[in-house]
Amino acid sequence: MLRKFQNGGGRKMTKNSHMKKYYQGFGRMVFLGLVAVLIAIPGILRSMAGELVNPFSTEGNWYKAALHVHTKTSDGDTNILARIKQYRDLGFHVVAVTDHWKTNNIDGMSDKDFLVIRAMEAHPKSNHEMTNHFVCLNLPEGFEITKSTKAQKIINMVNEAGGGVIYAHPYWLAHTINDLTSVKGYMGIEVYNGVCDIMIDKGYGNVHWDQLLNKGLIVPAVATDDIHKSKNIGLGWTMIKARELNTNEIINALKTGCYYASCGPVIEDFKIENGVASIKCSPVTQICFGAQTAIGRKFCAEDGKLLTTAEWKMTKKCRFVRAEVVDENGKHAWTNPIIPK
């Protein structure tokens, strides 16, 4: 938080040398303070990011994850075993079962090729009395929260238990930046929620995400199905880079943003080198690099052609850059932001 300086505005200047010295000293202090803040900005951003890790410059394997999944334990249309089979048959490696207010018994459901994470979706009221939906991942057995537990308390409890919280479908619930900043400590936000998209066209959280990034709150973003009905499987997923398929590695990758989100396109590389951001991906019709406020650039394929790469020379003012691609079917994919060194 920036502290407001009292400058005695409105007071008449005086010839008194003592006062002159006072004002000179004060001016110097403000100047040095501003220099210190400017020098510190990259560090501040990085510390808020919790040191994001670029999955494209990290060793490991890619794991396809469904991080927001309902079953008959709450209001889904099938039981947990059938739901897990559906995702496994579609080539997923990770499923977090996130029934409303309830965890599931997941004993014996994971093996070396497939990981089930114990999780829950909680709906606490925020400080602004707006209901938040928190996807709470990696909860210990017997973890309980009551419906009256406050939003911030839930995030703290999940973090203390070794888990992490994703801020779900911000557009669908008409959240504002005030809601998003009224709590802290969540590890990510949904940039895409499949059910909110197909049911009411409010599945995209990119504006909410950009508002956080603009404020220097560098959080990564996932894409999810939020599946309730079996027919709505595979709308959006998260590609996680991790050394091994186990809960600790996957949660650590989620907390450090070591992943990208997709509804279709595959992202093969994303990096900054010598002030140039570049991306490689499956064939798409457009690639957009975005930084804070109005800084960024969109590249569109010429008629009848598709793009698989793009480069953008960043301006020196860029505090971060993220990329978003859209394929011929209108399906998006999103990288997490990188902060220039």
Ligand SMILES: [Zn+2]
């Ligand atoms: Zn929800």
Ligand SMILES: [Zn+2]
């Ligand atoms: Zn849900």
